[in-house]
Amino acid sequence: MRLLMEEELFPSTPGKVKIERAHAFNRQFHRCFASTSTMFLWALFLIALTISYLSFKSFVDTGTHYFNLSSSVSSSSSHAWGGLQWEKHVRTSAEIRRAEGMSVLVTGAGGFVGSHVSLALRKRGDGVVGLDNFNTYYDPSLKRARRNLLSKSGIFVVEGDVNDARLLARLFDVVAFTHVMHLAAQAGVRYAMENPASYVHSNVAGLVTLLEACKSADPQPAIVWASSSSVYGLNDKVPFSESDKTDRPASLYAATKKAGEEITHTYNHIYGLSVTGLRFFTVYGPWGRPDMAYFSFTRNILQGKPITVYRGKDKKNLARDFTYIDDIVKGCVASLDTAGRSTGSGGKKRGPAPYRIYNLGNTSPVSVPDLVGILERHLKVKAKKNMVEMPGNGDVPFTHANVSLARNELGYKPTTDLNTGLRKFVKWYLSYYGYNKGDKSGM
Numbered sequence: 001m002r003l004l005m006e007e008e009l010f011p012s013t014p015g016k017v018k019i020e021r022a023h024a025f026n027r028q029f030h031r032c033f034a035s036t037s038t039m040f041l042w043a044l045f046l047i048a049l050t051i052s053y054l055s056f057k058s059f060v061d062t063g064t065h066y067f068n069l070s071s072s073v074s075s076s077s078s079h080a081w082g083g084l085q086w087e088k089h090v091r092t093s094a095e096i097r098r099a100e101g102m103s104v105l106v107t108g109a110g111g112f113v114g115s116h117v118s119l120a121l122r123k124r125g126d127g128v129v130g131l132d133n134f135n136t137y138y139d140p141s142l143k144r145a146r147r148n149l150l151s152k153s154g155i156f157v158v159e160g161d162v163n164d165a166r167l168l169a170r171l172f173d174v175v176a177f178t179h180v181m182h183l184a185a186q187a188g189v190r191y192a193m194e195n196p197a198s199y200v201h202s203n204v205a206g207l208v209t210l211l212e213a214c215k216s217a218d219p220q221p222a223i224v225w226a227s228s229s230s231v232y233g234l235n236d237k238v239p240f241s242e243s244d245k246t247d248r249p250a251s252l253y254a255a256t257k258k259a260g261e262e263i264t265h266t267y268n269h270i271y272g273l274s275v276t277g278l279r280f281f282t283v284y285g286p287w288g289r290p291d292m293a294y295f296s297f298t299r300n301i302l303q304g305k306p307i308t309v310y311r312g313k314d315k316k317n318l319a320r321d322f323t324y325i326d327d328i329v330k331g332c333v334a335s336l337d338t339a340g341r342s343t344g345s346g347g348k349k350r351g352p353a354p355y356r357i358y359n360l361g362n363t364s365p366v367s368v369p370d371l372v373g374i375l376e377r378h379l380k381v382k383a384k385k386n387m388v389e390m391p392g393n394g395d396v397p398f399t400h401a402n403v404s405l406a407r408n409e410l411g412y413k414p415t416t417d418l419n420t421g422l423r424k425f426v427k428w429y430l431s432y433y434g435y436n437k438g439d440k441s442g443m
């Protein structure tokens with residue numbers, strides 16, 4: 001056998017038969033060589049194709065520019081993400097520095113609640129990567145100042161939109177996030193009448209884009225996200241409990257948050273995503289949102305400008321269960337700590353996953369005129385009040401949280417009353433803007 005093979009391949013002595021054999025061998029050899037070289041050429045071609053695809057992809061990723069088209073709240077005109085340096089920042093920021101720690105993607109990290117939660121997580125050694133589009137709904141310089149604070153603690157905030165599916169996919173490629181704290185949203189109750197599209201863009205479309213990314217991530221993260229007390233809408237049974245019906249929203253904002261609760265339920269049901277929705281009750285405190293009443297009242301009072309105080313029917317005062325930021329942060333962190341795992345993988349559910357909703361409020365509502373009175377005392381300036389009947393703008397007359405569920409399951413216990421919380425807020429406001437220089441805080 002061995003001889004035969006050697007003879008066929010390596011004819012030793014010239015001769016007819018041997019010559020014919022040699023020709024036959026040559027034909028075979030050429031055929032064989034021809035097919036090998038074709039294969040070789042194909043291989044070369046495929047390698048070249050792969051290389052050019054990869055370099056094109058990296059070029060596109062490095063220079064990605066994306067725009068917030070469907071909302072007139074504009075995010076920064078364009079920004080870039082991707083590239084090795086960017087990935088390194090993301091990875092370093094996500095590093096866990098404690099046993100049993102988590103790595104959390106915090107959306108809306110340049111925002112009020114997002115920045116506080118990010119810092120709290122980082123402080124105890126969790127990995128945190130922020131995401132924020134720094135839009136112009138209110139003064140983006142405040143958002144950037146919050147980002148600088150985060151940056152000093154080693155938290156990297158990616159500039160981008162939750163509607164950017166490619167960016168989200170890349171983030172999950174780079175880091176196996178254990179949790180997502182989703183706080184990016186179009187906030188504000190009354191602004192929904194001015195710019196309804198921005199609510200659909202961020203609170204509905206953006207939420208779905210994020211959930212799609214979480215569903216496809218491997219491992220799937222657990223999700224904790226911000227719903228709102230406004231989902232209780234026109235309910236008049238107080239205090240509000242999670243088991244109450246929430247089908248009478250009074251504003252488009254409330255309706256998009258309610259939609260968020262239904263949408264997250266779907267993703268929990270179909271894909272096994274662990275979901276916790278937190279109904280925040282009028283959160284306030286240092287580094288807060290300039291569009292909110294306590295903040296804009298402070299600015300106007302200091303500048304000697306009048307403030308508009310809304311009143312309900314029959315001159316009834318409006319009231320809110322104002323909740324201090326530190327209490328909210330504790331509720332958020334406890335929700336992350338107790339969130340069960342998502343069960344899906346490869347986009348498929350592998351078993352039931354937790355779906356939870358909690359009220360995070362203060363449990364003691366205060367009327368808006370009382371809020372103004374507290375501010376006057378802390379600012380030592382009398383407010384010029386215009387009492388106006390509440391226009392039909394989406395506001396609800398009062399909010400009041402029952403927090404027994406959060407107390408029992410999260411250990412949530414609010415400890416800061418409005419007087420103490422506003423004192424801390426005013427102290428921060430004066431140190432940040434200076435006395436009488438609040439015009440920077442305009443929206």
Ligand SMILES: O=C(O)[C@H]1O[C@H](OP(=O)(O)OP(=O)(O)OC[C@H]2O[C@@H](n3ccc(=O)[nH]c3=O)[C@H](O)[C@@H]2O)[C@H](O)[C@@H](O)[C@@H]1O
Nearest residue numbers: 187188189228229230280281282292293308309310318395
């Ligand atoms: O708890 C919530 O779910 C919501 O809390 C706040 O919404 P809101 O309670 O309306 O907070 P503010 O805008 O600070 O208003 C507080 C109270 O002051 C009143 N107000 C507001 C503005 C104003 O010029 N005058 C005035 O009397 C409002 O009618 C309301 O009763 C946030 O803005 C929402 O993003 C959040 O989801």
